[in-house]
Amino acid sequence: MNRRDLDWKPLALVPLLALIVLPLIGSPSTWLTLTVAGLAMGMIIFIIASGLTLVFGLMDVLNFGHGVFIALGAFVATSVLGAMGDWTGSAELWRNLVAVLPAMLVAMAVAGALGLAFERFIVRPVYGQHLKQILITMGGMIIGEELIKVIWGPAQIPLPLPEGMRGSLLVGDAAIEKYRLVAVAVGLVVFGVLAWTLSRTKVGLLIRAGVQDREMVESLGYRIRRLFVGVFVAGSALAGLGGVMWGLYQQNVVPQMGAQVNVLIFIVIIIGGLGSTGGALIGALLVGLMANYTGFLVPKVALFSNIALMVAVLLWRPQGVYPVTNR
Protein backbone atom coordinates (compact mmCIF):
# COMPACT_ATOMS: atom_id res chain seq x y z
CA MET A 1 0.00 0.00 0.00
CA ASN A 2 1.29 3.47 -0.83
CA ARG A 3 2.08 5.68 2.11
CA ARG A 4 -0.53 8.20 0.93
CA ASP A 5 -3.21 5.49 1.07
CA LEU A 6 -2.59 4.85 4.77
CA ASP A 7 -5.43 6.05 6.96
CA TRP A 8 -3.36 7.89 9.57
CA LYS A 9 -6.21 9.29 11.69
CA PRO A 10 -6.65 6.20 13.91
CA LEU A 11 -2.86 6.04 14.36
CA ALA A 12 -2.95 9.57 15.74
CA LEU A 13 -5.46 8.59 18.43
CA VAL A 14 -2.81 6.95 20.65
CA PRO A 15 -0.42 9.93 20.92
CA LEU A 16 -3.43 12.25 21.01
CA LEU A 17 -4.86 10.51 24.07
CA ALA A 18 -1.45 10.53 25.76
CA LEU A 19 -0.98 14.25 25.09
CA ILE A 20 -4.50 15.21 26.18
CA VAL A 21 -4.03 13.69 29.64
CA LEU A 22 -0.55 15.15 30.18
CA PRO A 23 -1.83 18.49 31.61
CA LEU A 24 -4.44 16.63 33.70
CA ILE A 25 -1.78 14.45 35.32
CA GLY A 26 0.58 17.37 35.81
CA SER A 27 3.80 15.56 36.62
CA PRO A 28 5.69 14.46 33.46
CA SER A 29 7.41 11.64 35.34
CA THR A 30 4.07 10.23 36.58
CA TRP A 31 2.69 10.62 33.06
CA LEU A 32 5.65 8.70 31.60
CA THR A 33 5.26 5.90 34.15
CA LEU A 34 1.53 5.62 33.43
CA THR A 35 2.06 5.79 29.68
CA VAL A 36 4.62 2.97 29.64
CA ALA A 37 2.34 0.92 31.93
CA GLY A 38 -0.57 1.58 29.57
CA LEU A 39 1.42 0.64 26.48
CA ALA A 40 2.61 -2.58 28.17
CA MET A 41 -0.93 -3.50 29.16
CA GLY A 42 -2.10 -2.62 25.64
CA MET A 43 0.54 -4.83 24.03
CA ILE A 44 -0.47 -7.81 26.18
CA ILE A 45 -4.14 -7.27 25.32
CA PHE A 46 -3.16 -7.01 21.64
CA ILE A 47 -1.36 -10.37 21.77
CA ILE A 48 -4.54 -11.92 23.16
CA ALA A 49 -6.99 -10.09 20.87
CA SER A 50 -5.15 -10.44 17.54
CA GLY A 51 -6.22 -14.05 17.02
CA LEU A 52 -9.78 -13.42 18.09
CA THR A 53 -10.30 -10.60 15.61
CA LEU A 54 -9.04 -12.77 12.73
CA VAL A 55 -11.29 -15.64 13.83
CA PHE A 56 -14.29 -13.35 13.66
CA GLY A 57 -13.23 -11.66 10.43
CA LEU A 58 -12.48 -14.89 8.60
CA MET A 59 -15.41 -17.07 9.58
CA ASP A 60 -17.87 -14.76 11.29
CA VAL A 61 -17.44 -16.79 14.48
CA LEU A 62 -18.12 -15.12 17.82
CA ASN A 63 -15.84 -16.99 20.20
CA PHE A 64 -16.74 -15.96 23.74
CA GLY A 65 -14.59 -18.83 24.99
CA HIS A 66 -11.31 -17.18 23.98
CA GLY A 67 -10.61 -16.44 27.65
CA VAL A 68 -10.04 -20.09 28.47
CA PHE A 69 -6.87 -20.10 26.36
CA ILE A 70 -5.59 -17.10 28.32
CA ALA A 71 -6.17 -18.84 31.65
CA LEU A 72 -4.70 -22.11 30.40
CA GLY A 73 -1.55 -20.36 29.16
CA ALA A 74 -1.09 -18.64 32.51
CA PHE A 75 -1.56 -21.85 34.52
CA VAL A 76 0.82 -23.79 32.27
CA ALA A 77 3.34 -21.02 32.93
CA THR A 78 2.99 -21.49 36.72
CA SER A 79 3.95 -25.15 36.29
CA VAL A 80 6.84 -24.56 33.86
CA LEU A 81 8.30 -21.60 35.76
CA GLY A 82 7.72 -23.40 39.05
CA ALA A 83 9.90 -26.24 37.79
CA MET A 84 12.64 -23.81 36.78
CA GLY A 85 13.07 -22.07 40.11
CA ASP A 86 16.87 -21.97 39.81
CA TRP A 87 16.59 -20.04 36.58
CA THR A 88 13.80 -17.65 37.61
CA GLY A 89 15.52 -16.93 40.92
CA SER A 90 18.69 -15.78 39.22
CA ALA A 91 19.35 -12.05 39.04
CA GLU A 92 20.79 -12.50 35.55
CA LEU A 93 18.28 -11.53 32.86
CA TRP A 94 19.48 -14.09 30.32
CA ARG A 95 18.87 -16.91 32.80
CA ASN A 96 15.34 -15.54 33.41
CA LEU A 97 14.69 -15.45 29.68
CA VAL A 98 15.85 -19.07 29.38
CA ALA A 99 13.09 -19.91 31.88
CA VAL A 100 10.37 -17.65 30.46
CA LEU A 101 10.86 -18.62 26.82
CA PRO A 102 10.04 -22.34 27.29
CA ALA A 103 7.12 -21.34 29.53
CA MET A 104 5.79 -19.23 26.66
CA LEU A 105 6.36 -21.95 24.07
CA VAL A 106 4.75 -24.70 26.17
CA ALA A 107 1.80 -22.41 27.00
CA MET A 108 1.34 -21.65 23.30
CA ALA A 109 1.56 -25.33 22.35
CA VAL A 110 -0.97 -26.41 25.00
CA ALA A 111 -3.37 -23.53 24.23
CA GLY A 112 -3.01 -24.20 20.49
CA ALA A 113 -3.78 -27.91 20.98
CA LEU A 114 -6.85 -27.03 23.06
CA GLY A 115 -7.81 -24.56 20.31
CA LEU A 116 -7.72 -27.36 17.74
CA ALA A 117 -10.11 -29.47 19.84
CA PHE A 118 -12.27 -26.43 20.69
CA GLU A 119 -12.72 -25.60 16.99
CA ARG A 120 -13.49 -29.20 16.06
CA PHE A 121 -15.98 -30.07 18.77
CA ILE A 122 -17.45 -26.74 19.92
CA VAL A 123 -17.21 -24.17 17.13
CA ARG A 124 -17.60 -26.26 13.96
CA PRO A 125 -21.13 -27.53 14.70
CA VAL A 126 -22.42 -23.95 15.04
CA TYR A 127 -20.98 -22.19 11.99
CA GLY A 128 -23.29 -19.40 10.88
CA GLN A 129 -25.40 -19.45 14.07
CA HIS A 130 -24.36 -16.50 16.21
CA LEU A 131 -26.61 -17.09 19.20
CA LYS A 132 -25.54 -20.72 19.47
CA GLN A 133 -21.90 -19.67 19.07
CA ILE A 134 -22.16 -17.30 22.02
CA LEU A 135 -23.88 -19.87 24.22
CA ILE A 136 -21.70 -22.85 23.36
CA THR A 137 -18.36 -21.01 23.46
CA MET A 138 -19.24 -19.49 26.84
CA GLY A 139 -20.18 -22.99 27.97
CA GLY A 140 -16.84 -24.24 26.65
CA MET A 141 -15.04 -21.59 28.66
CA ILE A 142 -16.87 -22.59 31.85
CA ILE A 143 -15.93 -26.24 31.31
CA GLY A 144 -12.34 -25.18 30.63
CA GLU A 145 -12.22 -23.17 33.86
CA GLU A 146 -13.54 -26.14 35.81
CA LEU A 147 -10.92 -28.41 34.23
CA ILE A 148 -8.22 -25.92 35.26
CA LYS A 149 -9.56 -26.12 38.82
CA VAL A 150 -9.36 -29.93 38.65
CA ILE A 151 -5.71 -29.80 37.54
CA TRP A 152 -4.34 -26.80 39.43
CA GLY A 153 -6.97 -26.31 42.15
CA PRO A 154 -9.45 -23.46 42.61
CA ALA A 155 -7.20 -21.14 44.59
CA GLN A 156 -5.21 -18.21 43.31
CA ILE A 157 -1.65 -19.24 42.40
CA PRO A 158 1.22 -16.76 42.59
CA LEU A 159 3.20 -16.22 39.40
CA PRO A 160 6.12 -14.09 40.56
CA LEU A 161 8.26 -12.26 38.06
CA PRO A 162 11.71 -13.75 37.54
CA GLU A 163 14.26 -11.94 39.65
CA GLY A 164 15.95 -10.10 36.81
CA MET A 165 12.65 -8.66 35.53
CA ARG A 166 11.66 -7.16 38.87
CA GLY A 167 12.22 -3.57 39.83
CA SER A 168 12.32 -0.40 37.82
CA LEU A 169 14.58 1.65 35.67
CA LEU A 170 14.78 5.36 36.39
CA VAL A 171 14.29 7.64 33.39
CA GLY A 172 14.69 11.10 34.86
CA ASP A 173 12.28 11.08 37.77
CA ALA A 174 10.06 8.45 36.20
CA ALA A 175 10.19 4.85 37.38
CA ILE A 176 9.65 2.41 34.50
CA GLU A 177 9.07 -1.19 35.57
CA LYS A 178 11.41 -3.54 33.71
CA TYR A 179 8.71 -6.12 33.01
CA ARG A 180 6.59 -3.53 31.25
CA LEU A 181 9.41 -2.91 28.83
CA VAL A 182 9.65 -6.67 28.28
CA ALA A 183 5.89 -6.77 27.59
CA VAL A 184 6.17 -3.92 25.06
CA ALA A 185 9.08 -5.72 23.35
CA VAL A 186 7.21 -9.04 23.15
CA GLY A 187 4.10 -7.26 21.86
CA LEU A 188 6.13 -5.51 19.15
CA VAL A 189 7.71 -8.81 18.10
CA VAL A 190 4.27 -10.46 17.86
CA PHE A 191 2.90 -7.50 15.89
CA GLY A 192 5.94 -7.57 13.58
CA VAL A 193 5.59 -11.29 12.90
CA LEU A 194 1.84 -10.95 12.31
CA ALA A 195 2.26 -7.91 10.05
CA TRP A 196 4.98 -9.68 8.04
CA THR A 197 2.92 -12.85 7.72
CA LEU A 198 -0.22 -11.00 6.68
CA SER A 199 1.48 -8.72 4.16
CA ARG A 200 4.36 -10.79 2.79
CA THR A 201 3.18 -14.38 2.59
CA LYS A 202 0.52 -16.04 0.49
CA VAL A 203 -1.13 -17.50 3.59
CA GLY A 204 -1.34 -13.97 4.97
CA LEU A 205 -2.87 -12.73 1.71
CA LEU A 206 -5.43 -15.53 1.89
CA ILE A 207 -6.33 -14.58 5.46
CA ARG A 208 -6.74 -10.90 4.53
CA ALA A 209 -8.76 -11.82 1.45
CA GLY A 210 -10.86 -14.31 3.45
CA VAL A 211 -11.72 -11.66 6.00
CA GLN A 212 -13.08 -9.50 3.17
CA ASP A 213 -14.88 -12.10 1.04
CA ARG A 214 -14.48 -15.74 2.00
CA GLU A 215 -16.84 -16.94 -0.75
CA MET A 216 -14.56 -15.43 -3.40
CA VAL A 217 -11.50 -17.06 -1.81
CA GLU A 218 -13.27 -20.42 -2.13
CA SER A 219 -14.19 -19.59 -5.74
CA LEU A 220 -10.48 -19.13 -6.43
CA GLY A 221 -9.93 -22.72 -5.31
CA TYR A 222 -8.80 -22.40 -1.68
CA ARG A 223 -10.31 -24.35 1.22
CA ILE A 224 -11.11 -21.58 3.65
CA ARG A 225 -12.12 -23.92 6.47
CA ARG A 226 -8.61 -25.36 6.61
CA LEU A 227 -7.26 -21.84 6.72
CA PHE A 228 -9.70 -21.00 9.48
CA VAL A 229 -8.60 -23.98 11.59
CA GLY A 230 -5.01 -22.77 11.25
CA VAL A 231 -5.97 -19.24 12.27
CA PHE A 232 -8.05 -20.54 15.19
CA VAL A 233 -5.14 -22.62 16.48
CA ALA A 234 -2.68 -19.74 16.02
CA GLY A 235 -5.12 -17.35 17.74
CA SER A 236 -5.50 -19.78 20.65
CA ALA A 237 -1.72 -20.10 20.93
CA LEU A 238 -1.35 -16.31 20.96
CA ALA A 239 -4.00 -16.13 23.70
CA GLY A 240 -1.93 -18.67 25.64
CA LEU A 241 1.13 -16.45 25.20
CA GLY A 242 -0.94 -13.46 26.27
CA GLY A 243 -2.04 -15.44 29.33
CA VAL A 244 1.61 -15.94 30.34
CA MET A 245 2.27 -12.23 29.88
CA TRP A 246 -0.90 -11.21 31.72
CA GLY A 247 -0.23 -13.63 34.59
CA LEU A 248 3.28 -12.24 35.03
CA TYR A 249 1.85 -8.70 34.79
CA GLN A 250 -0.64 -9.46 37.60
CA GLN A 251 1.86 -11.78 39.36
CA ASN A 252 -0.90 -14.24 40.15
CA VAL A 253 -3.38 -16.38 38.29
CA VAL A 254 -6.97 -17.49 38.95
CA PRO A 255 -9.10 -19.84 36.83
CA GLN A 256 -11.52 -16.97 36.09
CA MET A 257 -8.83 -14.65 34.70
CA GLY A 258 -9.82 -15.38 31.11
CA ALA A 259 -13.40 -14.29 31.70
CA GLN A 260 -12.12 -11.10 33.35
CA VAL A 261 -9.98 -10.21 30.32
CA ASN A 262 -12.68 -11.25 27.82
CA VAL A 263 -14.58 -7.98 28.21
CA LEU A 264 -11.47 -5.94 27.47
CA ILE A 265 -10.53 -7.92 24.38
CA PHE A 266 -14.01 -7.63 22.90
CA ILE A 267 -13.86 -3.86 23.46
CA VAL A 268 -10.48 -3.88 21.69
CA ILE A 269 -11.61 -5.80 18.59
CA ILE A 270 -14.78 -3.72 18.29
CA ILE A 271 -12.78 -0.49 18.51
CA GLY A 272 -10.25 -1.85 15.99
CA GLY A 273 -12.80 -3.05 13.46
CA LEU A 274 -13.70 -6.74 13.41
CA GLY A 275 -11.07 -8.65 11.46
CA SER A 276 -8.39 -5.97 11.54
CA THR A 277 -5.08 -6.73 13.30
CA GLY A 278 -3.85 -3.17 12.83
CA GLY A 279 -7.10 -1.93 14.32
CA ALA A 280 -6.73 -4.38 17.21
CA LEU A 281 -3.29 -2.90 17.99
CA ILE A 282 -4.69 0.65 18.04
CA GLY A 283 -7.67 -0.47 20.13
CA ALA A 284 -5.46 -2.36 22.59
CA LEU A 285 -3.11 0.56 23.10
CA LEU A 286 -6.04 2.95 23.61
CA VAL A 287 -7.65 0.58 26.12
CA GLY A 288 -4.36 0.05 27.99
CA LEU A 289 -3.64 3.78 28.20
CA MET A 290 -7.21 4.67 29.16
CA ALA A 291 -7.26 2.07 31.96
CA ASN A 292 -4.03 3.41 33.47
CA TYR A 293 -4.83 7.10 33.10
CA THR A 294 -8.33 6.85 34.57
CA GLY A 295 -7.09 4.46 37.27
CA PHE A 296 -4.79 7.28 38.39
CA LEU A 297 -7.01 10.30 37.72
CA VAL A 298 -10.53 9.07 38.52
CA PRO A 299 -10.33 5.52 39.90
CA LYS A 300 -14.10 5.27 40.31
CA VAL A 301 -14.68 5.52 36.54
CA ALA A 302 -11.80 3.22 35.53
CA LEU A 303 -14.12 0.31 34.72
CA PHE A 304 -16.52 2.51 32.80
CA SER A 305 -13.85 4.43 30.90
CA ASN A 306 -13.09 1.79 28.27
CA ILE A 307 -16.75 1.33 27.45
CA ALA A 308 -17.03 5.11 27.07
CA LEU A 309 -13.96 4.99 24.81
CA MET A 310 -15.58 2.31 22.66
CA VAL A 311 -18.81 4.31 22.40
CA ALA A 312 -16.86 7.43 21.39
CA VAL A 313 -14.92 5.54 18.70
CA LEU A 314 -18.09 3.91 17.34
CA LEU A 315 -19.81 7.29 17.13
CA TRP A 316 -16.88 8.42 14.98
CA ARG A 317 -16.47 5.20 12.99
CA PRO A 318 -19.41 2.85 13.51
CA GLN A 319 -17.50 -0.19 12.15
CA GLY A 320 -14.33 0.47 14.15
CA VAL A 321 -11.20 2.41 13.25
CA TYR A 322 -10.13 0.05 10.44
CA PRO A 323 -13.21 -1.76 9.15
CA VAL A 324 -12.39 -4.71 6.89
CA THR A 325 -15.66 -6.62 6.78
CA ASN A 326 -19.21 -5.49 6.22
CA ARG A 327 -20.47 -7.54 9.13
Place this chain on the structure above:
Amino acid sequence: MSTPHLLELKGVHTHIGAYHILHGVDLAVPRGELTMLLGRNGAGKTTTLRTIMGLWQASQGSIHFGGQDITRMHTPQIAGLNIAYVPENMGIFADLTVKENMLLAARKASHAGQMDQARLEWIFKLFPAVEKFWNHPAGKLSGGQKQMLAVSRAIVEPRELLIVDEPSKGLAPAIINNMIDAFDQLKKSGVTILLVEQNIHFAKRLGDAVAVMDNGRVVHSGRMADLAADEALQQSLLGLAL
Protein backbone atom coordinates in the same frame (compact mmCIF):
# COMPACT_ATOMS: atom_id res chain seq x y z
CA MET B 1 -14.15 -39.62 -27.04
CA SER B 2 -14.76 -36.25 -25.46
CA THR B 3 -18.25 -34.78 -25.48
CA PRO B 4 -18.79 -31.60 -27.56
CA HIS B 5 -20.18 -30.02 -24.40
CA LEU B 6 -17.71 -29.02 -21.72
CA LEU B 7 -20.46 -28.28 -19.19
CA GLU B 8 -23.88 -29.91 -18.95
CA LEU B 9 -26.71 -29.24 -16.53
CA LYS B 10 -29.63 -31.66 -16.51
CA GLY B 11 -32.85 -30.97 -14.60
CA VAL B 12 -31.13 -28.80 -11.98
CA HIS B 13 -33.31 -27.54 -9.15
CA THR B 14 -31.99 -25.12 -6.53
CA HIS B 15 -33.65 -24.03 -3.31
CA ILE B 16 -32.43 -21.06 -1.29
CA GLY B 17 -33.99 -21.38 2.12
CA ALA B 18 -37.72 -21.71 1.57
CA TYR B 19 -37.51 -20.39 -2.00
CA HIS B 20 -37.47 -22.68 -5.03
CA ILE B 21 -35.40 -20.71 -7.56
CA LEU B 22 -34.34 -23.12 -10.30
CA HIS B 23 -37.03 -25.45 -11.63
CA GLY B 24 -35.13 -27.98 -13.72
CA VAL B 25 -32.44 -26.16 -15.68
CA ASP B 26 -31.11 -27.96 -18.76
CA LEU B 27 -28.07 -26.24 -20.20
CA ALA B 28 -25.22 -27.40 -22.42
CA VAL B 29 -22.11 -25.25 -22.92
CA PRO B 30 -20.20 -26.22 -26.11
CA ARG B 31 -16.45 -26.62 -25.77
CA GLY B 32 -14.40 -23.70 -27.14
CA GLU B 33 -17.38 -21.40 -27.63
CA LEU B 34 -18.90 -18.43 -25.85
CA THR B 35 -22.37 -19.21 -24.56
CA MET B 36 -24.62 -16.33 -23.61
CA LEU B 37 -27.11 -16.88 -20.82
CA LEU B 38 -29.87 -14.33 -21.25
CA GLY B 39 -33.10 -13.60 -19.45
CA ARG B 40 -35.07 -11.01 -17.54
CA ASN B 41 -34.17 -9.97 -14.00
CA GLY B 42 -35.02 -12.75 -11.58
CA ALA B 43 -35.04 -15.44 -14.28
CA GLY B 44 -32.43 -17.48 -12.38
CA LYS B 45 -29.24 -16.70 -14.33
CA THR B 46 -27.05 -15.80 -11.35
CA THR B 47 -28.46 -18.70 -9.33
CA THR B 48 -27.51 -21.03 -12.18
CA LEU B 49 -23.91 -19.79 -12.15
CA ARG B 50 -23.68 -20.02 -8.35
CA THR B 51 -25.09 -23.54 -8.45
CA ILE B 52 -22.50 -24.57 -11.05
CA MET B 53 -19.78 -23.20 -8.73
CA GLY B 54 -21.20 -25.04 -5.71
CA LEU B 55 -21.88 -21.80 -3.86
CA TRP B 56 -25.48 -23.02 -3.66
CA GLN B 57 -26.11 -26.76 -3.79
CA ALA B 58 -28.46 -28.21 -6.39
CA SER B 59 -31.32 -29.98 -4.63
CA GLN B 60 -32.04 -32.15 -7.69
CA GLY B 61 -30.52 -32.85 -11.09
CA SER B 62 -26.91 -33.17 -12.21
CA ILE B 63 -24.02 -30.99 -13.33
CA HIS B 64 -21.21 -32.52 -15.37
CA PHE B 65 -17.95 -30.78 -16.29
CA GLY B 66 -15.76 -32.50 -18.87
CA GLY B 67 -17.79 -35.65 -18.24
CA GLN B 68 -17.16 -35.55 -14.46
CA ASP B 69 -20.09 -35.22 -12.07
CA ILE B 70 -19.51 -32.05 -10.01
CA THR B 71 -23.03 -31.74 -8.57
CA ARG B 72 -22.04 -32.46 -4.96
CA MET B 73 -18.54 -31.03 -5.04
CA HIS B 74 -17.51 -28.12 -2.85
CA THR B 75 -16.58 -24.79 -4.42
CA PRO B 76 -12.77 -25.09 -4.01
CA GLN B 77 -12.84 -28.54 -5.66
CA ILE B 78 -14.88 -27.17 -8.56
CA ALA B 79 -12.53 -24.20 -8.98
CA GLY B 80 -9.64 -26.68 -8.84
CA LEU B 81 -10.94 -28.30 -12.04
CA ASN B 82 -9.78 -25.19 -13.91
CA ILE B 83 -13.03 -23.28 -13.73
CA ALA B 84 -12.78 -19.54 -13.11
CA TYR B 85 -15.72 -17.51 -11.84
CA VAL B 86 -16.31 -13.77 -11.90
CA PRO B 87 -19.35 -12.96 -9.76
CA GLU B 88 -21.79 -10.15 -10.37
CA ASN B 89 -20.18 -8.03 -7.63
CA MET B 90 -16.74 -8.82 -9.15
CA GLY B 91 -15.40 -10.24 -5.86
CA ILE B 92 -12.46 -7.85 -5.76
CA PHE B 93 -10.50 -7.77 -2.48
CA ALA B 94 -10.59 -4.04 -1.94
CA ASP B 95 -7.88 -3.86 0.74
CA LEU B 96 -5.41 -5.82 -1.37
CA THR B 97 -3.41 -4.34 -4.21
CA VAL B 98 -4.06 -5.26 -7.84
CA LYS B 99 -0.90 -7.38 -7.74
CA GLU B 100 -2.05 -9.21 -4.61
CA ASN B 101 -5.47 -9.87 -6.15
CA MET B 102 -3.76 -11.41 -9.17
CA LEU B 103 -1.33 -13.41 -7.04
CA LEU B 104 -4.19 -15.00 -5.11
CA ALA B 105 -5.75 -16.25 -8.34
CA ALA B 106 -2.40 -17.67 -9.50
CA ARG B 107 -2.66 -20.82 -7.44
CA LYS B 108 0.72 -22.16 -8.55
CA ALA B 109 2.60 -19.00 -7.51
CA SER B 110 3.61 -18.22 -3.94
CA HIS B 111 4.95 -14.77 -4.84
CA ALA B 112 4.52 -12.32 -7.71
CA GLY B 113 7.78 -13.36 -9.37
CA GLN B 114 6.42 -16.88 -9.89
CA MET B 115 3.45 -15.73 -11.97
CA ASP B 116 3.62 -16.55 -15.68
CA GLN B 117 5.22 -13.35 -17.03
CA ALA B 118 4.31 -14.00 -20.67
CA ARG B 119 0.68 -14.49 -19.69
CA LEU B 120 0.78 -11.34 -17.59
CA GLU B 121 2.07 -9.39 -20.59
CA TRP B 122 -0.84 -10.76 -22.63
CA ILE B 123 -3.28 -9.70 -19.88
CA PHE B 124 -1.68 -6.23 -19.68
CA LYS B 125 -2.31 -5.82 -23.41
CA LEU B 126 -5.96 -6.82 -22.94
CA PHE B 127 -6.41 -4.60 -19.89
CA PRO B 128 -3.72 -1.89 -19.64
CA ALA B 129 -5.29 -0.55 -16.43
CA VAL B 130 -4.21 -3.70 -14.59
CA GLU B 131 -0.56 -2.92 -15.30
CA LYS B 132 -0.99 0.81 -14.66
CA PHE B 133 -2.46 0.29 -11.18
CA TRP B 134 -0.43 -2.85 -10.34
CA ASN B 135 0.63 -1.65 -6.87
CA HIS B 136 -2.53 0.31 -6.02
CA PRO B 137 -5.24 -0.90 -3.63
CA ALA B 138 -7.97 -2.53 -5.72
CA GLY B 139 -10.63 -0.68 -3.74
CA LYS B 140 -9.45 2.61 -5.24
CA LEU B 141 -10.11 1.51 -8.85
CA SER B 142 -13.11 2.71 -10.83
CA GLY B 143 -15.97 0.31 -11.60
CA GLY B 144 -14.63 -0.43 -15.07
CA GLN B 145 -11.09 -0.99 -13.81
CA LYS B 146 -12.39 -3.33 -11.12
CA GLN B 147 -14.24 -5.35 -13.76
CA MET B 148 -11.05 -5.54 -15.82
CA LEU B 149 -9.17 -6.74 -12.76
CA ALA B 150 -11.88 -9.31 -12.02
CA VAL B 151 -11.62 -10.78 -15.52
CA SER B 152 -7.80 -10.57 -15.50
CA ARG B 153 -7.73 -12.42 -12.20
CA ALA B 154 -9.91 -15.15 -13.67
CA ILE B 155 -7.48 -15.73 -16.57
CA VAL B 156 -4.15 -15.24 -14.77
CA GLU B 157 -3.59 -18.96 -15.27
CA PRO B 158 -5.02 -20.96 -18.19
CA ARG B 159 -8.56 -22.12 -17.36
CA GLU B 160 -10.82 -24.51 -19.23
CA LEU B 161 -14.04 -22.67 -18.44
CA LEU B 162 -14.59 -19.03 -17.64
CA ILE B 163 -17.92 -18.15 -15.98
CA VAL B 164 -18.70 -14.44 -15.88
CA ASP B 165 -21.77 -12.78 -14.42
CA GLU B 166 -22.78 -9.53 -16.15
CA PRO B 167 -19.38 -8.05 -16.97
CA SER B 168 -20.93 -4.94 -18.55
CA LYS B 169 -23.12 -4.06 -15.57
CA GLY B 170 -22.84 -0.39 -14.65
CA LEU B 171 -20.03 0.31 -17.12
CA ALA B 172 -19.76 3.27 -19.50
CA PRO B 173 -20.22 2.48 -23.23
CA ALA B 174 -16.53 3.05 -24.02
CA ILE B 175 -15.49 0.60 -21.31
CA ILE B 176 -18.06 -1.91 -22.55
CA ASN B 177 -16.48 -1.76 -26.01
CA ASN B 178 -13.05 -2.45 -24.45
CA MET B 179 -14.57 -5.38 -22.61
CA ILE B 180 -16.11 -6.76 -25.82
CA ASP B 181 -12.72 -6.58 -27.54
CA ALA B 182 -11.10 -8.36 -24.60
CA PHE B 183 -13.66 -11.19 -24.61
CA ASP B 184 -13.19 -11.47 -28.35
CA GLN B 185 -9.48 -12.05 -27.75
CA LEU B 186 -10.26 -14.55 -25.02
CA LYS B 187 -12.54 -16.47 -27.40
CA LYS B 188 -9.73 -16.65 -29.92
CA SER B 189 -7.45 -18.11 -27.25
CA GLY B 190 -9.75 -21.14 -27.19
CA VAL B 191 -11.18 -20.86 -23.68
CA THR B 192 -14.81 -21.90 -23.18
CA ILE B 193 -16.90 -19.06 -21.77
CA LEU B 194 -20.32 -18.96 -20.12
CA LEU B 195 -21.46 -15.41 -19.81
CA VAL B 196 -24.57 -13.94 -18.21
CA GLU B 197 -25.47 -10.66 -19.81
CA GLN B 198 -28.31 -8.15 -19.97
CA ASN B 199 -26.59 -5.87 -22.47
CA ILE B 200 -28.00 -6.99 -25.80
CA HIS B 201 -25.29 -5.26 -27.85
CA PHE B 202 -22.70 -7.18 -25.85
CA ALA B 203 -24.55 -10.48 -26.31
CA LYS B 204 -25.03 -10.02 -30.03
CA ARG B 205 -21.37 -9.15 -30.67
CA LEU B 206 -19.88 -12.00 -28.71
CA GLY B 207 -22.25 -14.93 -28.42
CA ASP B 208 -21.75 -18.16 -30.35
CA ALA B 209 -24.43 -20.13 -28.54
CA VAL B 210 -27.31 -18.78 -26.48
CA ALA B 211 -29.64 -19.98 -23.76
CA VAL B 212 -32.57 -17.92 -22.54
CA MET B 213 -33.95 -18.38 -19.05
CA ASP B 214 -37.35 -17.56 -17.62
CA ASN B 215 -38.86 -18.51 -14.26
CA GLY B 216 -35.95 -20.72 -13.29
CA ARG B 217 -35.83 -22.76 -16.52
CA VAL B 218 -34.00 -22.59 -19.84
CA VAL B 219 -36.82 -21.83 -22.27
CA HIS B 220 -34.72 -21.57 -25.42
CA SER B 221 -31.29 -22.68 -26.53
CA GLY B 222 -29.59 -22.52 -29.90
CA ARG B 223 -27.21 -20.38 -31.94
CA MET B 224 -26.92 -16.70 -31.11
CA ALA B 225 -26.98 -15.74 -34.78
CA ASP B 226 -30.33 -17.52 -35.24
CA LEU B 227 -31.88 -15.70 -32.29
CA ALA B 228 -30.50 -12.36 -33.49
CA ALA B 229 -32.11 -12.95 -36.89
CA ASP B 230 -35.55 -13.90 -35.55
CA GLU B 231 -37.32 -10.81 -34.23
CA ALA B 232 -40.50 -12.67 -33.35
CA LEU B 233 -38.55 -15.12 -31.20
CA GLN B 234 -36.65 -12.31 -29.46
CA GLN B 235 -39.94 -10.59 -28.76
CA SER B 236 -41.49 -13.68 -27.26
CA LEU B 237 -38.44 -14.69 -25.21
CA LEU B 238 -37.04 -11.38 -24.07
CA GLY B 239 -39.73 -8.84 -24.86
CA LEU B 240 -37.38 -6.92 -27.15
CA ALA B 241 -35.62 -7.02 -30.51
CA LEU B 242 -31.84 -7.53 -30.67
